[in-house]
Amino acid sequence: AQSVAQPEDQVNVAEGNPLTVKCTYSVSGNPYLFWYVQYPNRGLQFLLKYITGDNLVKGSYGFEAEFNKSQTSFHLKKPSALVSDSALYFCAVRDGRRDKFYFGSGTKLNVKP
Amino acid sequence: GAGVSQTPSNKVTEKGKYVELRCDPISGHTALYWYRQSLGQGPEFLIYFQGTGAADDSGLPNDRFFAVRPEGSVSTLKIQRTERGDSAVYLCASSSSGYDTDTQYFGPGTRLTVL
Numbered sequence: 001a002q003s004v005a006q007p008e009d010q011v012n013v014a015e016g017n018p019l020t021v022k023c024t025y026s027v028s029g030n031p032y033l034f035w036y037v038q039y040p041n042r043g044l045q046f047l048l049k050y051i052t053g054d055n056l057v058k059g060s061y062g063f064e065a066e067f068n069k070s071q072t073s074f075h076l077k078k079p080s081a082l083v084s085d086s087a088l089y090f091c092a093v094r095d096g097r098r099d100k101f102y103f104g105s106g107t108k109l110n111v112k113p
Numbered sequence: 114g115a116g117v118s119q120t121p122s123n124k125v126t127e128k129g130k131y132v133e134l135r136c137d138p139i140s141g142h143t144a145l146y147w148y149r150q151s152l153g154q155g156p157e158f159l160i161y162f163q164g165t166g167a168a169d170d171s172g173l174p175n176d177r178f179f180a181v182r183p184e185g186s187v188s189t190l191k192i193q194r195t196e197r198g199d200s201a202v203y204l205c206a207s208s209s210s211g212y213d214t215d216t217q218y219f220g221p222g223t224r225l226t227v228l
Contacts (some may be wrong), residue, residue: 002156008157009225034217035166036219040174040222041221043116043117043204043220043221043222044156044204044206044219045217045219046216046218049216089156090156099161099163099168099169100158100161100169100171100172101146101156101158101160101217103148103155103156103157104155105153105154105155106153106154106155
């Protein structure tokens, strides 16, 4: 069965420190992996995606994510967090053979000044 | 250009009533998705359209839920005999093609409250 797990409901980090938001997945085919961010009262915004190629993917607002096939993970990272990065982050996976997307339950990122 | 829009932004209804939620995708986007997001959860897939046809409706929870996209642009999600458990934010997303890996662009959602 296809699924996505975000093991942390909340991540707290100080401004200027590196951040990591974790995601693991399970799909039967080749995984297509995505990260979205949701600000209060706004729709989900695309950050980055991994389809194939380089395992390190760079996206919007200085975020990047690393695809690790052996660990079935796709963790979101940023070298230096900003207070404005505080939001809800969702990992999503699509089974390469289908068009259906599966989302994790979300991780709330709190960046404190 | 304009993004995905959804109307109404909020809908309060009584148990047993019928509701319609509308989604206007980005112009030219052929693929359209409906999701339901309950409090504290990620979006849950409901249905996916490629053009006018529903390519995958396996996420619709039961036969009270139905969606249409008659002209391949605007879509309407219809819920009959609403129940309190239907209360959630209903999200719509569109992409330029559903057959590859194009990015989904989400609307702001419709918050449905069933009293």
